[in-house]
Amino acid sequence: MNTFSDALLWRYATKKFDPTKKLTQEQLDYLMNAGRLAPTSFGLQPFKILVITDQKTKEQLSPAAFNQPQIIDSSAVFVLAANKSGLRAEDVDSFITLVSQTRGVPVDSLAGFRQTLLDFSTRATTEQQIEWIKKQLYIVLGVIISAAAMSAIDSCPMEGFNPSEVDKVLGLEALGLTSAVLLSVGYRATDDKYSQAKKVRKPISELFIPIATPGE
Ligand SMILES: Cc1cc2nc3c(=O)[nH]c(=O)nc-3n(C[C@H](O)[C@H](O)[C@H](O)COP(=O)(O)O)c2cc1C
Known part of the structure; x- marks a missing residue:
């Protein structure tokens, strides 16, 4: 891909994957690292992402995603899942420890930041926090795509799946997780007619409202 614009024009929501073409572990690692490096609010990353390559598990998952063929035929399915308990004090503390270790700064110097995060976590209900975590996962989704x-x-x-069914099939409850959005990855089938369809997008003039200094 020459440029990012080329890549965005080349990609499309692949409906028909070639089930014989598999991504290598190196390619999966590349996608996982992209998800890891995606920005999140405060950098907290209160979620996990399952990477399913096991065909049997994909088959079990398929009915929960209304039998969309992308589940079974793709090389891997990423299940982006939010922490079901929202943001707990222990999550804040393990994040503060990570910041301290990564940047080589004492935990005490992060006390103000820690308090900000704790205040933030106690202001919202668990449901509101899960919704907030899901917004982070959509950013991760965009970066991986x-x-x-x-x-x-x-x-x-x-998004076409039944979250409680997906959670049940994958045992996410026991992992303290709830599914937010899925992403199938792999290679398009040569006869996927959607690969030839023109991109339908509103023009820039309809999507953006420039508020610029007059005369500049
Ligand atoms: C959050 C989200 C959920 C989507 N859910 C589905 C889905 O369940 N099944 C599907 O076939 N396509 C799904 N799509 C694909 C969109 O229909 C597609 O991205 C959109 O029509 C634009 O087309 P393009 O991505 O091919 O350019 C989803 C896209 C997004 C971003």
């Missing part, structure tokens, strides 16, 4: 496209890897984001 874009990284995939840059590397000529196809993908299909999916």
Whole structure:
């Protein structure tokens, strides 16, 4: 892919994957690292992402995603899942420890930041926190989709699934997680007619409202 714009034009929500073409572990690692580097609010990352390559698990998951063929035929399915308990004090503390270790600064110097995060976490209900975590996961989703496209890897984001069914099939409750959004990755089938469809997007003039200094 020459440019990011080329990649965005090349990619499309792949409906038909070639089930014989699999991503390598190196490619999966690349996509996972893209998700890892995505920005999140405060940098907290209160979520986990399951990466399903096991065919049997994909088959079990399929009915929970209304049998969309992208689940079974893709090379891997990423299940982006929010921490079901929202943001707990212990999550804040382990994050503060990570910041301290990564940047080599004493935990005490982060006391103000820690308090800000704790205040933030206690202001919202658990449901509101889960919604907030899901917003972070959509940013992660966009970054992984874009990284995939840059590397000529196809993908299909999916909201068309029953979250409680997906949670049940994958045992997410026991992991303290709840599913937010799915992403199939792999390679497009040569006869996926959607790959030839023109991109339908509003013009820039309809989407953006410039508020610029007059005369500049
Ligand atoms: C959050 C989200 C959820 C989506 N859910 C589904 C889905 O469940 N099934 C599907 O086939 N496509 C799904 N799509 C794909 C969109 O329909 C597609 O991205 C949109 O029509 C624009 O087309 P393009 O991505 O091919 O350019 C989803 C896209 C996003 C971003």
